[in-house]
Amino acid sequence: MTHPAQPKASHFINGEYVEDTAGTPIPVIYAATGEQIATVHAATPAIVEQALSTAKAAQKAWAKMTGTERGRILRRAADIMRERNHDLSVLETYDTGKPLQETLVADATSGADALEYFGGLAGSLTGEHIPMGEDWVYTVREALGLCVGIGAWNYPTQIACWKGAPALACGNSMVFKPSETTPLCALKVAEILHEAGAPAGIYNVIQGMGEVGGALVTDPRVDKVSLTGSVPTGKKVYAAAAEGMKHVTMELGGKSPLIIFDDADIDNAVGGAINGNFYSSGQVCSNGTRVFVQKGIKEKFLARLAERTGNAILGDPMDEATSFGPMVTENQMNIVLGYIEKGKEEGARLICGGKRADMDGFFVEPTVFADVTDDMTIAREEIFGPVMSVLDFDTEEEVVARANDTEFGLSAGVFTKDFTRAHRVIGNLEAGSCFINSYNDAPVEAPFGGVKASGVGRENSKEAIKHFSQVKSVYVRMGDVEAAF
Numbered sequence: 001m002t003h004p005a006q007p008k009a010s011h012f013i014n015g016e017y018v019e020d021t022a023g024t025p026i027p028v029i030y031a032a033t034g035e036q037i038a039t040v041h042a043a044t045p046a047i048v049e050q051a052l053s054t055a056k057a058a059q060k061a062w063a064k065m066t067g068t069e070r071g072r073i074l075r076r077a078a079d080i081m082r083e084r085n086h087d088l089s090v091l092e093t094y095d096t097g098k099p100l101q102e103t104l105v106a107d108a109t110s111g112a113d114a115l116e117y118f119g120g121l122a123g124s125l126t127g128e129h130i131p132m133g134e135d136w137v138y139t140v141r142e143a144l145g146l147c148v149g150i151g152a153w154n155y156p157t158q159i160a161c162w163k164g165a166p167a168l169a170c171g172n173s174m175v176f177k178p179s180e181t182t183p184l185c186a187l188k189v190a191e192i193l194h195e196a197g198a199p200a201g202i203y204n205v206i207q208g209m210g211e212v213g214g215a216l217v218t219d220p221r222v223d224k225v226s227l228t229g230s231v232p233t234g235k236k237v238y239a240a241a242a243e244g245m246k247h248v249t250m251e252l253g254g255k256s257p258l259i260i261f262d263d264a265d266i267d268n269a270v271g272g273a274i275n276g277n278f279y280s281s282g283q284v285c286s287n288g289t290r291v292f293v294q295k296g297i298k299e300k301f302l303a304r305l306a307e308r309t310g311n312a313i314l315g316d317p318m319d320e321a322t323s324f325g326p327m328v329t330e331n332q333m334n335i336v337l338g339y340i341e342k343g344k345e346e347g348a349r350l351i352c353g354g355k356r357a358d359m360d361g362f363f364v365e366p367t368v369f370a371d372v373t374d375d376m377t378i379a380r381e382e383i384f385g386p387v388m389s390v391l392d393f394d395t396e397e398e399v400v401a402r403a404n405d406t407e408f409g410l411s412a413g414v415f416t417k418d419f420t421r422a423h424r425v426i427g428n429l430e431a432g433s434c435f436i437n438s439y440n441d442a443p444v445e446a447p448f449g450g451v452k453a454s455g456v457g458r459e460n461s462k463e464a465i466k467h468f469s470q471v472k473s474v475y476v477r478m479g480d481v482e483a484a485f
C-alpha cells in the first residue's frame with residue numbers, strides 16, 4: 001500500500017503535479033523509524049526547463065494584477081493552510097522527524113503567518129513622489145521577475161513560505177527547490193497556493209540535489225536567488241549568482257552566542273538555553289550553541305539545566321507527548337555523534353546526554369558539555385544537532401570579544417536583569433537577529449537574517465519586501481528641455 005506521505009508526483013509546475021521518472025530517484029526516509037515512506041525523482045533538464053519557462057511566462061501578468069488582488073490570494077492560501085494544519089503538520093513530521101508537538105505550532109502555522117502578513121502588505125507597496133521645483137520624480141516599486149528559492153531540510157514548509165510569500169506579494173514568480181532530504185512539504189505549499197487562486201506557473205516546485213539548484217541559479221532568466229543552507233553552499237551559490245549579476249538573499253549557518261550574566265533569572269536563562277539548543281533536536285540555524293555563563297552562577301546553572309534536560313521526552317514523534325525527535329537523517333546523526341566524540345576527546349566535561357539514544361530511529365540524546373574553551377571544535381563549528389557548549393566568563397568586555405570571535409553572525413542572546421547592560425551588550429555583538437531575556441523567537445513581523453558569513457539580506461518583515469523588489473525612478477519635466485547645442 002502506498003504510504004500517505006507519498007506525493008502525487010515529484011514536481012508541481014504550471015498549476016499541476018508533474019512526474020518524470022527519468023530523474024534520479026530520491027528516497028524519503030522517516031527519521032523516527034528509518035523506513036522509506038516515499039520516493040520522488042530529481043528534476044531532469046526537461047523539468048528544469050519546463051519550470052523556468054512557465055514561471056517566466058506567468059510573471060508579467062501576475063505583476064500587473066493589483067497588489068490587493070495578489071494579497072487576497074496569499075491570504076486565502078494562509079486560511080487553507082490553517083484549516084489543514086493537522087495534516088500538514090503530520091506531513092512535516094514525516095518529512096523531517098520533528099515531533100508533532102512542535103510541527104503543530106511551528107511549521108504550517110508559521111508559513112500561514114508569512115502568507116497572511118505579506119498578503120496584507122501586497123496592496124500597500126508604493127513608490128514616492130519627490131518634488132523638484134516645477135518638475136518631479138516618482139518612484140515605482142517593481143518586481144524583480146523570476147525568483148529561485150532553495151531550501152534547507154529543517155523547516156521545509158516554513159522556508160517554502162518565507163521565500164514564496166514576499167516574492168509573490170511583490171509580483172515575482174518563483175521556482176522553489178526544497179532540500180533533497182525533505183522534498184514533501186513544499187509541494188503542498190504549491191498545491192495550496194494554486195487552490196487559493198495563484199495563476200498557473202507563479203509558484204513551482206521541483207526536486208533535486210545541488211546540481212538542480214545549480215542549474216536554476218545559473219539560468220539567465222533568473223533574476224534573484226534566495227538560499228537557506230550552509231555557509232559552504234552559500235559561498236558557491238552567491239558566486240554563481242554574481243556571475244549573472246543576480247540579486248541574492250543568503251540565510252546561512254551560525255554558531256551563535258547566548259550570554260548569561262550572574263544576575264539573570266536562572267530558570268528563564270535555562271529555558272532560553274533549552275529553546276536555543278534542543279528545539280527541533282538542535283537543527284536550527286539561529287541556535288545559541290555557545291552558552292557563556294558568568295562564573296558566579298555556573299554550577300547552579302548547570303545543575304538546573306541537567307535537571308530540566310532530563311525531562312525531555314524522546315519517542316514516537318507522532319505522539320503529542322513527545323518533546324524531542326530524531327536527527328533528520330542517519331548521516332546527520334553520525335555527524336553529530338562525531339562532534340560529541342570530539343568534545344570528549346578535547347577535554348570538555350559531559351554534563352548529560354552524549355550518545356545515540358537506545359531506540360529505533362536517528363535519535364541523539366540532548367547533550368550538554370561544560371568547561372568548553374573557545375578553541376575546541378564543538379565551540380567553533382556549526383554542529384546542527386542537540387549539543388550545547390557551556391563556556392565560563394568573568395567580565396562583560398571579555399565575553400563580548402569572545403562571542404564575536406567567529407566567522408558567523410546569525411543570532412545572539414543575553415540574559416540579565418540589568419537592561420542598560422543588556423542593550424549595551426547587544427549593541428556590541430555582531431549578529432543579525434538578537435534576543436534579550438529570550439531566545440529563538442522568529443515572528444514574521446521581525447526581520448530575520450545574519451551578518452558576516454551567516455548571510456546577506458533579510459527574510460520576514462517589511463525588510464523582505466526590499467529584497468524581492470527594486471525601485472524604478474522616473475524624472476518628469478514640466479517645461480522645455482535645455483541643451484548645450
Ligand code: NAD
Pocket residue numbers: 150151152153154155177178179180208209210211212213214217228229230231232233234236237250251252253254284285286382384410449450455
Ligand atoms: P545545504 O547547504 O547542504 O543545502 C541547502 C540547499 O542547497 C539544498 O536544497 C541543496 O540541495 C542546495 N544546494 C547544495 N549545493 C548547491 C549548489 N551548488 N547550487 C545550488 N543549490 C545547492 O544545507 P542543509 O544541510 O540542507 O541545511 C543545513 C544548513 O542550513 C545549516 O548550515 C543551517 O544553519 C542552515 N540554515 C540556515 C537558516 C537561516 O535562515 N539562516 C535556516 C535553516 C538552515
